[in-house]
Amino acid sequence: RKEVEQDPGPFNVPEGATVAFNCTYSNSASQSFFWYRQDCRKEPKLLMSVYSSGNEDGRFTAQLNRASQYISLLIRDSKLSDSATYLCVVTDYKLSFGAGTTVTVRA
Amino acid sequence: EPEVTQTPSHQVTQMGQEVILRCVPISNHLYFYWYRQILGQKVEFLVSFYNNEISEKSEIFDDQFSVERPDGSNFTLKIRSTKLEDSAMYFCASSSGTGGPEAFFGQGTRLTVV
Numbered sequence: 400r401k402e403v404e405q406d407p408g409p410f411n412v413p414e415g416a417t418v419a420f421n422c423t424y425s426n427s428a429s430q431s432f433f434w435y436r437q438d439c440r441k442e443p444k445l446l447m448s449v450y451s452s453g454n455e456d457g458r459f460t461a462q463l464n465r466a467s468q469y470i471s472l473l474i475r476d477s478k479l480s481d482s483a484t485y486l487c488v489v490t491d492y493k494l495s496f497g498a499g500t501t502v503t504v505r506a
Numbered sequence: 507e508p509e510v511t512q513t514p515s516h517q518v519t520q521m522g523q524e525v526i527l528r529c530v531p532i533s534n535h536l537y538f539y540w541y542r543q544i545l546g547q548k549v550e551f552l553v554s555f556y557n558n559e560i561s562e563k564s565e566i567f568d569d570q571f572s573v574e575r576p577d578g579s580n581f582t583l584k585i586r587s588t589k590l591e592d593s594a595m596y597f598c599a600s601s602s603g604t605g606g607p608e609a610f611f612g613q614g615t616r617l618t619v620v
Contacts (some may be wrong), residue, residue, distance in 0.1 A: 441613070
């Protein structure tokens with residue numbers, strides 16, 4: 400079983416739409432969880448941390464379910480600039496990356 | 507805003523040659539990492555480094571790879587005898603802790619082995 404698995408997408412959505420996708424992880428001892436964003440041929444950049452209580456950052460909402468070992472990201476009111484690959488990241492002594500979920504927001 | 511810097515941004519080398527990729531982590535960070543991403547594939551962990559020694563390494567990080575922190579600021583990845591399959595984007599990252607704080611990534615070095 401892969402350490403971190405994501406739905407690869409692509410999710411192709413119109414501007415203004417809501418898009419949501421999940422990530423599952425295998426190591427129940429994982430300590431921290433993040434969503435990173437990666438634009439084409441660029442470095443991963445932290446989008447947001449994910450907390451057990453769930454957290455929001457503007458149009459982005461992240462949820463963590465430790466019992467089921469999954470993380471979710473929801474993007475409301477999608478913008479063209481949200482087009483990117485979203486990387487689920489789980490940490491113990493290192494960051495383990497999912498393969499990424501590609502989101503394309505169209506005008 | 508503090509950032510991780512990597513040099514060079516692009517390196518082309520002949521198969522069998524040695525390359526050194528350089529990174530300057532964020533100054534008060536203690537944990538350093540190298541990752542690689544082959545074009546179109548996922549980001550893969552290579553090695554983590556703390557307190558002047560390797561703390562973890564992946565199966566990819568075999569004997570042809572080494573890391574060093576030669577002074578108080580630089581963190582280097584050396585590939586001794588490059589192979590075509592080493593062609594990838596190499597990212598350096600640093601964090602203030604492990605298992606908790608987020609890591610910050612440099613812009614990457616694109617290594618092309620010909």
